[in-house]
Structures are given as structure tokens and as C-alpha cells.
Amino acid sequence: MQTYDVLIIGGGPAATSAAMTLKNRNKTMAVVANKAETGNLYKAEKITNYPGLPPMSGAEMAELFRRQLIDTGADIIEGRALSAMSMGDTFGVSVGSQFYMARCLIITAGTTREKLYPGEGEFLGRGVSYCATCDGMLYRGKTVAVVGGGEEAAQDADFLEGIGCTVLRFPQNGRYEISGEAKASTLTFNGESHSVDGVFIIKDTVSVTRLVPGLTYEAGGIVVDRRMATAVPGVFAAGDCTGKPLQLAKAVGEGNVAALSACDYLDKK
Numbered sequence: 001m002q003t004y005d006v007l008i009i010g011g012g013p014a015a016t017s018a019a020m021t022l023k024n025r026n027k028t029m030a031v032v033a034n035k036a037e038t039g040n041l042y043k044a045e046k047i048t049n050y051p052g053l054p055p056m057s058g059a060e061m062a063e064l065f066r067r068q069l070i071d072t073g074a075d076i077i078e079g080r081a082l083s084a085m086s087m088g089d090t091f092g093v094s095v096g097s098q099f100y101m102a103r104c105l106i107i108t109a110g111t112t113r114e115k116l117y118p119g120e121g122e123f124l125g126r127g128v129s130y131c132a133t134c135d136g137m138l139y140r141g142k143t144v145a146v147v148g149g150g151e152e153a154a155q156d157a158d159f160l161e162g163i164g165c166t167v168l169r170f171p172q173n174g175r176y177e178i179s180g181e182a183k184a185s186t187l188t189f190n191g192e193s194h195s196v197d198g199v200f201i202i203k204d205t206v207s208v209t210r211l212v213p214g215l216t217y218e219a220g221g222i223v224v225d226r227r228m229a230t231a232v233p234g235v236f237a238a239g240d241c242t243g244k245p246l247q248l249a250k251a252v253g254e255g256n257v258a259a260l261s262a263c264d265y266l267d268k269k
């Protein structure tokens with residue numbers, strides 16, 4: 001398995017900026033990137049304060065950034081990074097059922113105004129999973145709920161049915177509660193309870209607080225120093241995920257600094 005110099009999590013402006021700088025420094029890299037539509041930039045009606053470019057919609061600008069990201073030649077891994085862990089001199093990152101390795105990480109996951117369903121955090125790993133292809137086999141022949149809209153949720157539900165699960169499908173929005181004892185055993189949706197062996201929750205993003213262990217946070221952002229280094233050696237962060245101001249120019253500047261710091265870190269090793 002290839003070990004990249006750098007693996008970037010997130011595919012927005014901060015990631016693009018970091019990837020462009022890493023390319024100039026001849027580093028090998030992969031970018032785990034959700035679809036451009038999931039980023040904050042895509043939602044902006046019009047961007048009028050980004051130097052060098054005329055005013056344009058966030059969606060147009062997000063497409064420009066994504067094209068530039070692809071043009072760096074980085075290996076683009078489409079999907080959500082589910083977890084990252086330190087393995088001594090390297091980091092392992094799981095994306096669906098695939099696993100990738102890198103010498104350092106740059107986190108550019110933006111902000112996730114993610115609200116957990118009651119019971120979700122408590123039963124995560126004990127009947128609650130974010131990945132059907134990773135954990136589905138544990139529930140073969142059992143009754144599972146798939147919570148989420150969109151293509152990925154539909155594909156995951158089909159996959160689970162294909163391996164013999166009875167699948168209860170639920171939309172992303174609604175009132176949920178997951179309960180049980182040692183493991184999750186009941187999903188209550190809009191007041192109606194369903195007995196389940198597992199609950200698969202399919203979201204666009206995974207909160208960074210659960211993505212990389214050991215990071216520290218202040219006012220909702222990952223704590224970084226001026227080099228964009230986090231509390232975990234070899235892990236850098238840039239963009240909205242490091243906190244306010246949530247602005248494009250700041251995200252791009254931080255992506256550049258994080259990439260240069262990652263190069264410095266790699267060169268010293």
C-alpha cells in the first residue's frame with residue numbers, strides 16, 4: 001500500500017490551497033474530498049471579497065476551486081473520511097471500507113453544524129455505525145435501520161439488503177432517539193419505536209471531534225499555532241475548521257501555511 005507524504009481531509013478552498021502548495025514542493029498527496037456541493041462555499045449567494053477574482057456565486061467559485069484541486073494531480077478519494085489514527089510514524093485514514101496511509105495529515109473539513117441524535121454518540125460502535133460497507137457484515141441477517149437521504153444512504157440500504165439484512169429506511173430529518181442497554185436496540189422515529197439490531201446513520205460529514213483523536217478545541221475550532229500545527233504532531237489544520245473568522249481568504253491562507261509546515265515537518269523527519 002502506498003504511503004503518501006500528505007493526506008488532506010476535505011475538498012474545499014483550504015484543501016485546494018494546501019494541495020497547490022504541496023504540488024509545488026513535489027510531495028505525494030491524496031485528498032479525501034466530499035462532493036463540492038457539501039462545502040460552505042457552495043451555499044454562498046455571491047462572493048465579493050475574494051482578491052483577484054470578480055464577484056461570482058459561491059457555487060461557481062466552488063467549481064473553480066474543485067477544478068484546480070483536480071489539476072494538482074493529487075489522488076482524489078471521493079467520499080467521507082470516517083476516522084484517522086496515528087500508527088507511530090504514519091497515519092491511517094479510513095474512507096468507507098478502504099484504508100489509506102500518509103506521513104502527515106492536513107484537516108480542512110470546514111464546519112459541521114452537526115447535531116447528534118439523542119443516543120447517537122453514546123451507542124457509536126455499539127450498534128450505531130456511519131458505514132454500511134465497513135460494519136454491515138456484523139449485522140448479516142439482522143434488522144437494521146438506515147437513517148439518511150441521498151444516493152449514499154440508498155446505496156448503503158441496498159448493500160445491507162443484499163447481505164440479508166431486513167432494512168428499515170428513514171429520512172435524515174425527523175425526531176430520533178436511539179436507545180438500548182449494552183447495545184442500541186430501539187430506534188424511535190417521530191414517537192414510533194422500532195426494534196433494531198443496528199442503526200446506520202449516513203451523513204455528508206463526520207464531526208472533526210470524532211475524526212481525529214487527540215486534537216484540542218476552543219470556541220468550536222481546532223486549536224492550532226501560527227504554523228497551523230495541532231496538538232497532534234504531524235497533524236495540521238486549516239480553514240473554517242480552525243474557527244472564526246469563517247472567510248474564504250483566511251481558509252486559503254491557512255491552507256498554504258499548513259502545507260508549508262507539513263513540508264517542513266516531513267523534511268525534518
Ligand SMILES: Cc1cc2nc3c(=O)[nH]c(=O)nc-3n(C[C@H](O)[C@H](O)[C@H](O)COP(=O)(O)OP(=O)(O)OC[C@H]3O[C@@H](n4cnc5c(N)ncnc54)[C@H](O)[C@@H]3O)c2cc1C
Binds near residue numbers: 035042246249
Ligand atoms: C451562506 C454563506 C455565505 C458565505 N459568504 C462568504 C463571503 O461572502 N465571503 C467569504 O470570504 N466567505 C464566505 N463564506 C465562508 C466561506 O464559504 C468559507 O470560509 C470557506 O468555504 C471555508 O473553506 P474550507 O475549505 O475551510 O471549508 P469548506 O468550504 O466548508 O470545505 C470543506 C469540505 O470538506 C468536506 N468534508 C468535511 N468533512 C469531511 C470528511 N470527513 N471527509 C471528506 N470531506 C469532508 C466538506 O463536505 C466540504 O466539502 C460564506 C459561507 C456561507 C455558508
